[in-house]
Amino acid sequence: MIEALRTAWLVARKDLVVEARSRELVYTTLFFSLAAILIFAFGFVREGRPNEDMAAGILWVSLAFSGTLALGRAFEREREGETLRALLLAPVERGAIYLGKVVALVSLMTCVEAVIVPVVVLLFNAPIGRAPGLVAALIVAGTIGFAAVGTLFAAMLIRAHSRDVLLPVLLYPITVPVVIAGVRGTAAILAVEPNLALARMWLTMLIFFDVVFVTLALWTFGAVMSE
Amino acid sequence: MIAAPFDFDRVEVRDVSRHFGRRRALAHVTMDLHAGELTGLFGPNGAGKSTLLSVLSTLMHPSGGSVTYGGRRGRDLGDSLRARIGMLGHDLFLYADLTARENLEFFGRLYGLDDVPTRARAALVAARLDDRADDRVSSFSRGMRQRLALERAILHHPRLVLLDEPFTGLDDASSVALAARLTAVRDAGAIVVMATHDFDSADRVISQAWYLRDGRAGSLPGAGGTLRERYRAAIRRAAE
Numbered sequence: 001m002i003e004a005l006r007t008a009w010l011v012a013r014k015d016l017v018v019e020a021r022s023r024e025l026v027y028t029t030l031f032f033s034l035a036a037i038l039i040f041a042f043g044f045v046r047e048g049r050p051n052e053d054m055a056a057g058i059l060w061v062s063l064a065f066s067g068t069l070a071l072g073r074a075f076e077r078e079r080e081g082e083t084l085r086a087l088l089l090a091p092v093e094r095g096a097i098y099l100g101k102v103v104a105l106v107s108l109m110t111c112v113e114a115v116i117v118p119v120v121v122l123l124f125n126a127p128i129g130r131a132p133g134l135v136a137a138l139i140v141a142g143t144i145g146f147a148a149v150g151t152l153f154a155a156m157l158i159r160a161h162s163r164d165v166l167l168p169v170l171l172y173p174i175t176v177p178v179v180i181a182g183v184r185g186t187a188a189i190l191a192v193e194p195n196l197a198l199a200r201m202w203l204t205m206l207i208f209f210d211v212v213f214v215t216l217a218l219w220t221f222g223a224v225m226s227e
Numbered sequence: 228m229i230a231a232p233f234d235f236d237r238v239e240v241r242d243v244s245r246h247f248g249r250r251r252a253l254a255h256v257t258m259d260l261h262a263g264e265l266t267g268l269f270g271p272n273g274a275g276k277s278t279l280l281s282v283l284s285t286l287m288h289p290s291g292g293s294v295t296y297g298g299r300r301g302r303d304l305g306d307s308l309r310a311r312i313g314m315l316g317h318d319l320f321l322y323a324d325l326t327a328r329e330n331l332e333f334f335g336r337l338y339g340l341d342d343v344p345t346r347a348r349a350a351l352v353a354a355r356l357d358d359r360a361d362d363r364v365s366s367f368s369r370g371m372r373q374r375l376a377l378e379r380a381i382l383h384h385p386r387l388v389l390l391d392e393p394f395t396g397l398d399d400a401s402s403v404a405l406a407a408r409l410t411a412v413r414d415a416g417a418i419v420v421m422a423t424h425d426f427d428s429a430d431r432v433i434s435q436a437w438y439l440r441d442g443r444a445g446s447l448p449g450a451g452g453t454l455r456e457r458y459r460a461a462i463r464r465a466a467e
Binding site: 003007010011014017018021022077080081082083085086087088089090091092093226 | 312333
């Protein structure tokens with residue numbers, strides 16, 4: 001167990017160092033998210049007043065789209081030098097490699113979220129100050145669920161010619177429960193009459209999804225990467 | 228080491244076939260590989276050389292037949308076998324945005340080696356890259372990357388060393404240096420298998436030679452002309 005965590009940390013740290021050098025994923029996902037949010041803002045904000053209950057959906061759609069972008073590119077890097085094969089050839093638990101990739105992706109997406117959440121708050125007058133900890137917990141839990149499934153699919157598709165098309169096609173249907181729970185939980189906080197108990201219920205659901213997704217992915221990653 | 232390494236002194240390939248859908252990449256390949264030997268694999272593009280290396284590395288399972296390492300199947304050995312395999316792929320297995328030192332130290336730690344910084348320094352010296360240790364790999368020439376990739380592949384002193392086109396992109400001096408390095412690895416007791424199109428460089432180092440054509444393997448005779456001539460004659464015979 002300690003060895004697996006050590007390996008996961010090594011892989012995650014390597015990914016984060018590579019990203020710190022190139023800043024490619026952070027810049028592209030951030031730019032994409034901000035562009036999406038601005039387009040939504042132009043469409044749904046009239047005379048400085050946003051439509052009610054829009055913020056939660058827009059925030060999660062932006063997160064899902066930018067997350068997909070990051071996933072595809074993160075594995076494209078491993079494909080370029082065939083470094084994924086080198087990782088798979090190492091005498092380590094393959095689940096630990098998966099875990100490292102998930103940790104790196106969640107860290108990266110969290111950095112992007114730290115920027116786009118305030119932008120959504122600003123443009124859509126979203127009152128996250130009512131329960132900032134709960135909003136943060138929902139976003140982090142949702143990000144983990146999304147990254148857990150996405151990392152598995154992105155790794156599976158690394159050799160597929162149509163991987164850029166196939167990734168969202170496979171990923172979005174599976175992550176629908178995560179996105180729904182995230183949207184409903186966030187909307188419950190941002191509503192005119194907030195319902196924090198309902199938000200906590202959705203957070204519990206998200207954590208449940210995370211446990212299921214991570215467990216299934218850890219279980220299957222070694223097998224799907226064996227060829 | 229993470230997994231207690233499993234040591235072996237021979238690899239036996241028995242009737243190995245590998246299919247990708249209806250396409251046959253390897254067909255009933257049988258060969259023996261021994262410690263202290265450097266085996267050259269030759270053949271036209273698409274003949275199955277890289278597939279055979281992938282099967283030997285355990286990254287790919289054969290569709291039929293078996294590969295045993297010291298008499299035991301790779302599938303049964305897992306991590307303890309992979310700890311004794313080093314591979315240099317055609318795409319070099321290096322992170323372009325990491326420095327040479329960081330690449331070596333990352334893989335050294337992944338393999339659970341002790342005193343990784345010292346090993347990495349020694350590898351950098353062996354690759355003649357000690358003065359560029361802290362430069363990103365993306366700034367290296369193909370030859371420099373090739374030298375670094377070889378040192379990365381053998382950093383953990385593997386028993387089985389698999390090399391896919393190791394002479395690609397090397398100038399003459401670098402080819403000679405690589406040949407000397409491979410000879411040293413072979414003489415240290417490694418089982419080295421090298422797929423290459425570079426007959427001149429390979430002729431300096433190989434102990435035995437095999438050719439692959441349409442997935443079928445045959446051994447090249449040890450005498451009767453240069454390596455290139457023997458290969459051409461064997462391929463001509465196989466085509467008849």
